[in-house]
Amino acid sequence: MYAIVDIAGQQFKVQKDQKIYVNRLVGEEGDQLNFDQVFMLDNDGQVVVGTPTVKDAKVSIVILNHLKGDKVIIFKKKRRKGYKMKRGFRASLTRIQIQEIVA
Template identity: 55%
Template structure:
């Protein structure tokens, strides 16, 4: 059984007991969360497609930790002008354990 869920504007394909890195969410480590924007639900071959969401379907999870992603380097240069800029960015994520998918 799997589901496609919208979390903070992004879509994730989730199954039970799976870890996902979602954009930073409110809540402390150990808190329970529920996602009700289920776009597609597959239960062993029977597929339900939402219009736009599947009514009554929910995905429950648990926040494990708030982490930072890898460093992305932003480098700007204009040739022959002596202009160079180097910046780095680390996106913040929330690690979520998917505990169950219910219909």
């Protein structure tokens, strides 16, 4: 069984006991959250597509930990102008585990 669900503004295909990284969520480590914006469910070949969401369906998750992603370097340059700029950032992420999918 899998579901397509909206978590933190992004859509993910999730299955039970799967661990994924998402944008930083509000909550402490060990907190359980429910997401009810489920767009599609597949239960052993029986597919239910929502309009736009599936009624009475939800995905329960538990927050494992908060961390920062790999550093991304942004380098800008305009040739022959003496303009160079180097910046970087690390995305704030949350590692979650899917507890259950309720249809």
